[in-house]
Amino acid sequence: MAGVCTAGTDRKQQGKESGMKRALISVSDKTGLGDFARGLEELGYEIISTGGTKRALEEAGLNVIGISDVTGFPEIMDGRVKTLHPNVHGALLCVRDNPEHVKQIRDLGIQDIDMVVVNLYPFRETVQKPGVSHEEIIENIDIGGPSMLRSASKNYRFIPVICDPADYEQVLQELRENGETAAETREHLAAKVFRHTARYDAMIADYLTKKTGEQFPESMTITFDKVQDLRYGENPHQNAAFYKGMNPQYSLANAVQLHGKELSYNNIQDGNAAIEILKDFQGQPAAVGLKHMNPCGVGIGNTISEAWDKAYEADPVSIFGGIVALNEPVDEELAEKLSKIFLEIIIAPDFTPEALEILERKKNIRLMKLDTTLEPSNTKKYTNVNDGLLVQDMDVKSVTADELECVTDRKPTEEELRQLLFGWKVVKHVKSNAIVLVKDDMTIGVGAGQMNRVGAAKIAIEQAGPKASGSVMASDAFFPMPDTVEAAAAAGVTAIIQPGGSIKDQLSIDACNQAGIAMVFTGVRHFKH
Structure with a gap:
């Protein structure tokens, strides 16, 4: 132990004498990591790191200070405890224009940490792994990562905090041009961090709440990831964006767009309503025509083409400019029929090459590929009201x-x-x-x-x-x-x-x-x- 403490003291002293800044890097998502760390090194930063991130950086040819050299204490309990130490959090939480704070960390021999680059254990990906055990899921609850992110973000006036590799380039550019990051940039990064940690905690809470069978807990935090910005909402004067849940299986958010202009707010609403109807017709070819959240035609048949004929015949006027959802692939015969009318979207499990060739002649029609055999991933339905949220079970009741x-x-x-x-x-x-x-x-x-x-x-x-x-x-x-x-x-x-x-x-x-x-x-x- 004494040797570790001495090494830590020596390395800290070297840093002080050189006047180098330090960046603490510990990431699960290593996208762009080598180039970013190399850029920091070129700008005179020392790199502090832990575990797998340290090994990855060293393999990339970078000089890295181990976290134990900073804390003077080894990583213990299989890495469960490594960064929860005053030498880390004192450095991150010191208000650098407060003389008393600065005096305290200097008296204690704590060296500044000038940047934090952290993202968290892959909890969501772990939960979704087939056959994953509860024990493995629990081990992927990150403790030190959120603590470092929160500490540094609380002190964002002095420390840039990065949780998303998409922000690496902007940070490097500002450092190269100005020697530091802009105050506005640090504030935006801190806000992103708190969204990142809130999302992470929400996923853990959701997993454990479901495991305990709690239907309607005393508080609820749900989280969504942005799919895309939308041109506008229901009307052109309303701004809008599309977000997806944590496990969107039977969802338009999980569809692959093969052709056409981007979806609009109303397209997404209507498309969701169409596939909800389609879900009740498993095991037989079915076609749904929909307009303004209501079906204008639904048909079943021996083939998907026959089912479409019936859905179209049900209301050939209203289907103009509507949404079509099908639970079997679109072939050439059906594509010829669909191409003869104006449709906004066609949703189907697949499209044959011949069908795509026919339908892609229409520049704007959206062709969406969605596996209609997937099970809904959420048994709850959320409806917002002014400053409130209604939560209920999805209406999946059927009768025989x-x-x-x-x-x-x-x-x-x-x-x-x-x-x-x-x-x-x-x-x-x-x-x-x-x-x-x-x-x-x-x-x-x-x-x-x-x-x-x-x-x-x-x-x-x-x-x-x-x-x-x-x-x-x-x-x-x-x-x-x-x-x-x-x-x-x-x-x-x-x-x-x-x-x-x-x-x-x-x-x-x-x-x-x-x-x-x-x-x-x-x-x-x-x-x-």
Whole structure:
């Protein structure tokens, strides 16, 4: 131990005599590290480092001071403790225009550290590793790194702190041109550091909270990474950006854009709504046409091309300028059909080379490749309100034929039952109050977002026109009055699926019996506000 302490004292004394500045570097992400450290060395900096970073710098031919030479104490507990020492944090927290602070560190033989370059153990990547153990995850909770970052950032008036390799070039440039970093630069870097450590702590808290089964803890910190700045928000006078969560699997944030101009705010909203609908149609070719967050056409078929034909036929007017989501690859035949109309986005698991050649003739259309077999990565849905956040479970509830309760004299036929379940999957994703008419594996009428249910029914029926005869109806919530059933009967609807649960259910049941309509209750509602 004495030898270590003596070496540390000797190296510190050498630094004092030379007047060299010191940079403490300890990083997990070693992108650009060698060039940056070499640039610092050329500017007269001594490099202090630890563990794997020290080895990487030495292999790059740089002279490096080990952290034990600074602390006078060896790294212990497999590296768990190496930088938590007054010789490090005293140097980082000293207010350099405070004579008492300066006197204290000089009396104690603590030498200045003039720059900190630290990023943290790869906690997120560790959690995502297949088969990773809880013990390995815990070992990737960084302690010394956040402590150094926070100490130096608190003292950013004097010390530049870098946690992102993207900032290396700017720091080197300012040092070369001015001999120091600008005050504004140091402040921006410190703000980034606190975002970096907050994000890191949020990931750890999220992991442990989920492990303990806590549903709605007393406080919640969620973190997102920027995907891109957007040209504007919902309207041109609103600024906007797109962020993704920590594990965006079945998410538009995970899609690969193969062609077209960048996504807009509204594109992303609509694209997300389209793939949410598509998720309920696994195991069969399905196509979704969507406009302004509501489906304008949904179809299923024996092939993806047939499914698209039905989705298009459902509402060929509204699909103009809309979003299309498909759960099977786009081939040449389908691409020819899709190319004949104006679409904003096509989302699919893949596109054949022939399909891409056809669709890329349209300069602006966005072609998004997304694996539609992925499971949603988050079971919570977040909705912001003014100065607040609503948090709820995602609506992933589905029903099977065995769970339905037939409440009318006439039971639905096997075909009606199949169409009712199809309609129930769609109406779940339509803004309330919602009514959907279905026939022949396709929507034929969608009534969305009305202030009363019969109003939504009238819109759906009007859209369906003569096709309403022989169709089935799905409602996202119960009928408080028999007027919706009466409208359905007049249009020729033969079966209805709805949650049930109104104190006036019997009025609707009686109206169905009188009209010969079969009606089933799900016991589940799907309000979507």
